[in-house]
Amino acid sequence: MPAFAELLERLVFTPGRNAKLALLKRFFATERDPDRGVALAAISGELSFTAAKPALVRELVASRTDPVLLAWSHDYVGDLAETVALIWPEPTHRPNRPPPELSEVVEALELAAKAEIPAMLAEWLDLLDPGGRLALIKLVTGGLRVGASGRLARQALADWSGHPVEEIEEVWHGVPPPYLPLFAWLEGRAERPDPRDAPVFRSPMLAQPLEAPDIAALDHTAFRAEWKWDGVRVQASAGPGGRRLWTRTGEDLSGAFPEILEALDFHAVVDGELLVIRDGEVAPFADLQQRLNRKVVGPKMLRDHPAGLRLYDLLFEAGEDLRPLPFDTRRERLEAWFACVKPARMDLSPQVAFASMEQLAALRDGARAAGIEGLMLKRGDAPYIAGRPKGLWWKWKRAPLSVDAVLMYAQRGHGKRSSTYSDYTFGLWRPDGAGGEELVPVGKAYSGYTDQELVWLDRWIRNHTLSRFGPVREVEKELVLEVVFDAAQLSSRHKSGVAMRFPRISRLRPDKPAAEADRLEALMAMVENRPQ
Structure with missing residues (x-):
């Protein structure tokens, strides 16, 4: 736990992406299993302790301190974990045992009944110094806002191990925490974990914003145009091993959209835009927001805010990787696949015909009246490359x-x-x-x-x-x-x-x-x- 606490503190107060990467890389290289895997899961948002709510923590701390002083301190500091770290009284008789390991804390929280948690937290808080208390409360309440995401952590794994981050992404969701097979592969002690037909996440291809200098140099004949729909970019993966709906950052949305998950009755990976669609018309983004971040979706929400998937691309078909193919070829494959499979709750994002950049600019200027974010331009010969490669995909959004x-x-x-x-x-x-x-x-x-x-x-x-x-x-x-x-x-x-x-x-x-x-x-x- 002390090493994890030090990592969190340094991440909070370290500006700059490269400096944070260096901290994470050093941590993964020097910490032991399973603690480094548990830390990786915590930073990536893969851990959740439903019984350890902030209200429970406040009640526990109020039982050891003056409740009024606690309320004033929390108001001044502004962060519950930091307040607890500073105000928790030093024990009169410190327990005769070392501070808990990170994996020990996580395992105990996963197995404990709600009634057991206050006593466990109190014992750990007595054992830890202020930095450790801060890390503990952030961990148990899900408040790890330290300027590091799951994507950044996986990039740190790539920098440390020498394996491309795209390879790590494709293994990631097929290996559960604490990721022992993943670390064994990264250290060269085992073969790469094979997710087989598991619905793993693949790093998406992203677009560069189209600015004036790029417009002037653009050969419009090499590009295809599509509307940029105002929804959530997603990747739907389905096959013998299961079905999943991912955001572009790898967040699992499957539970919030059960009707989409049910419609993934095929063996393929598709790239598209998640939207609320009524009678064929795209609803405002505010309607889609009603569906996001929900653990339970009731019948009324499903009826009033019906979700659909507007497809852009076909990445895998029956296990065949189509990403190295040119966009034009993938589009042909997508159209043929869609006509054959006829997946429910899905349609194809239409391509926009244009003969000149002037005509395309006029279409973009009219996008706001149609409730569309703007245009996407994709080179016809471009493969599907993870990341944001320059010059292959452009996004031309309407002015704010x-x-x-x-x-x-x-x-x-x-x-x-x-x-x-x-x-x-x-x-x-x-x-x-x-x-x-x-x-x-x-x-x-x-x-x-x-x-x-x-x-x-x-x-x-x-x-x-x-x-x-x-x-x-x-x-x-x-x-x-x-x-x-x-x-x-x-x-x-x-x-x-x-x-x-x-x-x-x-x-x-x-x-x-x-x-x-x-x-x-x-x-x-x-x-x-x-x-x-």
Whole structure:
């Protein structure tokens, strides 16, 4: 556990991707099995302890400390694990045993009944130093926000072992934690694990954004065009070994979309876009969001938000790897396969005909009115290559929208931002029904600003706080933020009646009076697919 705690602490406070890779690489090279495999599972989000909820941790700590002091400390620090690490009292008589190993903690949590967990946690907290306590609470509550993802961890394995990360990705989901066969292969002690027909994830091919210099140099005759649909890019893998639905980062979505999983009645791997589709029409992304991150999907949700898969590519057919083939050939194979298999809840993403870049630009300009993100351009002779190779696939998204909004609330972030107000709720003006105007929240953003702007914003928020609601601060309605976003959609879940797609802070407008910020009707006018 101490080595894992040190790794987490250094990941939190180490900026830069390469530096984090170096930390992970050293950890995997020096730690023993099974602890390094358990750490890998934790960082990748493969561990979940349903009985160890944050509320249970708070109750345990409150039993050992002053509950009021605990509440004030949590409000100031902003992170439960960090608060527990600092406030947990040193035991009068420390247990006569070493701190627990990481694998020991995980095994005990997996086997323990809920009633046994508080005593176990208390004993471990007594044995650990503050760094170890921080790691323990983050582990058991699922709060490992340390700036390292599963993909980054697998890249570190590749850097350490010399095996391509794409090979590791294809083995990854066929080997359960703590990944003993995986580490044996990477160290040259065993053959590469064979997932056989298991539905493993393959690293996707991604597109480069198309900018002005690239447009000028583009030979449009070499490319094929498709619409860029506003959903979630997924990979569906099915065969004798099972069925799975993956996001482009390898997250398993199978449980949230049982109707799609049922439709994977074939032996192939397809690449496509997950959408909510009603009567052949693509619903706004906000409808798809209702389905994401759900462990249980009821009949009403299945009926009101029917999911479908719009297919882009065919990667494997009956065990044959089609990725080395040119895109044009794979498209022909996809169309023939689709006509033969006729998979339920799926259709083909149509190719868009064009004769010039000017014509393509006009199509792209009209994408917003059709509720489409933009265009994809794919070279006809391009193989399917994992990663983001330059010049083979381009994404030409429509220009973002923007509004000037007023900062209303702020909340601390996570990880290295846990002590900084970095999450911002903003609003627009609307009539209050009494002849005046009121601000109504329209979105939340936590990106887009620079480090210097974050420091300025944090100081401004602390100096202009009106009241507190747990971790949230309400601020004076004085600061205007220019917010850019990809789309606006009607939403019954939001008080304003509208939801933004990917809002981020473009710039701070301390020069602009709050009364001159935009009105809600300006945002409503940008809503796509609005009923007439």
